[in-house]
Amino acid sequence: MTTTRELLVELRDATGGTPRIYVPGGPAEPACLADVLRETPELADGATFIGHWLPGINRTAWTDFHPSASAEGTFLYSEYRKSFEEGRYRLHPLHYSAAFEWLKTVPMDAAFIPVSRPDERGDVSLSLGTDMSPALMERKKVRLIAVVRPDMPSPGNAPRVPLASFAHVIEDDAPLITLADPPLSDEAKAIAGHVATLLGDGFTVQSGIGSVQQIAMAAAAHHRNIRIHTGMITDAALEAVNAGAIGPEPGTILTGTAIGTPPLYEAAGVDPRFNFQPVSVTHSVPVLAAIPRLAAINGGVEVDLFGQLNSEWVKGRQVASTGGLGNFVRGAQLSADGRSIIALPATARGGSLSRIVVKLASPTVTLSRAEAGYVVTEFGVADLTTADIDQRAERLIAIAAPDFRNDLARMWSTLRASL
Template identity: 45%
Template sequence: MPMISPAAFADTLRPGMRLFVAGCAGEPTAVLDALAARPGSLAGSTLLGVPIASINRRDWSALAPVEAAFMTPELRGGLAAGRVSFRPLHYSDAFAWLRGPARGDMAIFRCAAPRGGSVSLALTHDFVPALVEAGAALVAVVDPSLPDVPDGVRIPLDRLHALVDGPSPTPLLPVDEPGEAMAALGRHVAGLVRDGDTVQTGIGTAVAAVVQALAGHRRLRFHGGMIGDAVLGLLDAGVLEAATTGIAIGSAALYERMGREGRIAFRSVGVTHDAARIAALPSLVAINAAVEVDLFGQVNSEMIEGRQVSAQGGVADFVRGARRAAGGRSVIALLASGKGGSISRIVPHLAPGTPVSITRGDADIVVTEHGVAALRDADLDQRAERLIAIAAPQHRDALADGWARLRARF
C-alpha cells in the first residue's frame, strides 16, 4: 500500500463523518495540522476520542465538534461553547461505546513503520482496537521514530483504508522528583504492597514516589492502563517481573526501550480494564490518585474548584476489580493539603455539583503522607475518625467540627 501525505489524505474526507482521533502518544498531529489548514474537509463531521490531560494539549474542538470520554483543560472552552460533548464513562464503558454506539466511521492513529505486512500501534494500544472491532475504516499515520513493540496490537496492512506519511514529535511527560511529603506518601503506600503482588498505578510524581519506595520488593507484576519511566526502574532493579499495559508515556529513553522490551505486553482497554480479568488477578493492589476525599469516603478525581479538568478514566474499573480480586485491595493516594497547606484535601463532604468518581461503597484504603485509613467494612463514624487522623494536622479540628455537624443531622 503506497503512503500518501497528510494533505492528500485530508482532501479525501467526505462531509459528515464521525472520526475517532487517537489520544496520548497516538495523537496524529500531522493529520490534525493538515485538517486545520483545510477547515472545509471536516464540514459536518464530528471528532471522537479519549484525549489525556497534560499530554494531548490541542483543542480538537477548534477543528470540529467533539464527543469525548475524557476531559482536558484545552477542551473546557469548547465544553462551555457547546462544541464538546463530554461523556463521563469508565474506561471499560468508553471502549464499549467506541466499539458500537459511537458509530465511528474512521479511526486515525499514529503507528510504527510497517513490518511483515502489518503495523504496530507503538505506544498507544488502548482504544483503536475498539474501532477495529466496530469495522471502522483505519488510517495509520506512520512515524518511523515510534517503537515497533515486541508484544502488542498489530494491524494488517490489508485492513487499512490509508497509510499516511506523518512523522511528528512524540509528547514527553516529565515527572518531578518527589518532595519530602510525597516521599512519605510513597512509603505508606509501598507498605501496603507485599512481595508477589500485582500492582496497578497511574503516572506522575506520586507514582514515582511509590516506585522509589518499592525498591526492596520482589516478584511484583504490573497490570494497568498506563506506564511511565518508573516501570523501567522496577524492571531493571529486579522488583518487577512483567507488565501488561495499554499505553507508555514518558521520556525519549522510555520510548526507545519499548522497542526491545519483551517483558511488557501492550493490550487494548478491552483487556486491561476488563472486569473479569482484573478480578481474576490474585493480590492486585490498585493505586490511584485523587483530588480530594470526603469523610464519607467519597472520592473526587476529576474536578478542581468546580472546573472539569480530567475524568474518572479507569479508576473505578480498577478500584472495583481490586476489591473483588482474591487478596486484592484498592489504594487512593493524595497529599493531605494543597496551596501551601492552606486547604485540606480531606473535606467534610464534597461540594455540591462535584462528581463522585469513587463511591463510598467502593472506598477501600486512603493514604496521605500522614498515614493510612482503612475504610473497608468501617462504619460511618470509623471512616470519619480514620480519615481525620491522616488529614493535615492544622485541619483536623475543623474536620472534626464539620463531621459533628453532619452527624447531628443523620
C-alpha cells in the same frame, strides 16, 4: 501514498461535509493531521472529532480549528473548556472499559490508527496505541487509516496487523510526545513510604496517571517480583525496573500504552517484560479480579469523611473524568488479598486547603463510600475497608494535615448529630 489533506477532502466529499473522525490520543497523537487543519482550517468545518485525549498529554483542541467543528470524548480539561461551554464538546462520562465498547458503535466515518513501521512480512504493531485501536480495527464500515510513526517501538508482546488491512496509509514523521516525570517531592516520598506498607513481594500493581504513578512505583521499589497491570505507564515504571523491583519473567509489565521519554520507548520495544494489551484486557473487571494480590493505587482531588472520592472537579468545575478508576477499584476489591488505595497529599494550594473534607464540594461522586479501601496521605494510612461511619471519620481525620484536624473533628461532630 495518499496525503493527509487529500484524505480529509475525500472524507468531506463522501459525507456531505460532516465527517466523523476518530483521532487517537496518547503519545502518538497525529501531528500531521493537526498541521493540515492548522494550515487549512476549512477542512474542519462541520467535522466531528472523536477520541480519548489524555489531560496533560494531548494539548490539541480539535474543536479550535474551526468554529463549526465539534468533538466527543471521555475526559474534559482546559483545552476543551471553551468548546464545552459552547456546546461543541460532548463529554461522555464513561468508565474506560465502557469507553472501549463505545468506540465499537459510536457513528464514525474514518479512524486514524498509529502503527509502527512494517516488518519484513508487511505487518505493523499497534504498539503505543494498543489501548484503544483494537476497538476500531473490528469496524468493517469505518475507513481505517494507518498513521506510520517511524519512532514507534515494535514490542514483541503487542498486537500486530497486516498493513494491507488499512484502507489508506500515511506517515507522520513528527516525534512521539514525550513526558518526563518531575522529581518526587518530600511529601510524595512520604506517601510512597506509607503505600509500601500495604504491598508485599509478588504483588501486582496498577497505578493512575500523573504523580500517583510515581508514588506507586516508588512504593513498589521497596519490594521484589512485582508485576504491573495498568492502563498506562510512564518513566516511573522504567525506574522500578532499574531498581530491580519488577519480576524477570516476560510479560510482567502489562499495559495499554506508555508515555515518557525515549529510553522508555526504547525499552518497550526490546524488553520482553513489556506486554501491550487493549482496554478490554487492561481494564476488564473479571480479568483484574482473577489477579491475586492486585493493588490498585490511584489519586483524587478530595476525600470526605464518609470515604467518598472526588477525582473530577476543582473549584466547582469539571477538570477530568472517571477514566479507569472505577474498573481498577472494583477489580482490586474482588482480587484475592487485593486492595484499593487512594493516595493523595493531605493539602492543596500551598497547604491552605485540606483534601480531607467533611463533605465533598463536587456535584458528582467518583467513588461511593461503599467502594472505599485505603486512603493514604503523607501523614499515614486510613483503613476504611470494613470501618463503620464513625471509624471512617476518625481515621481520615488522623491522616489529615494537623492544622485542619480540630476543625474537621468539630464539623464532623455537628454533622454526625444530624444523621
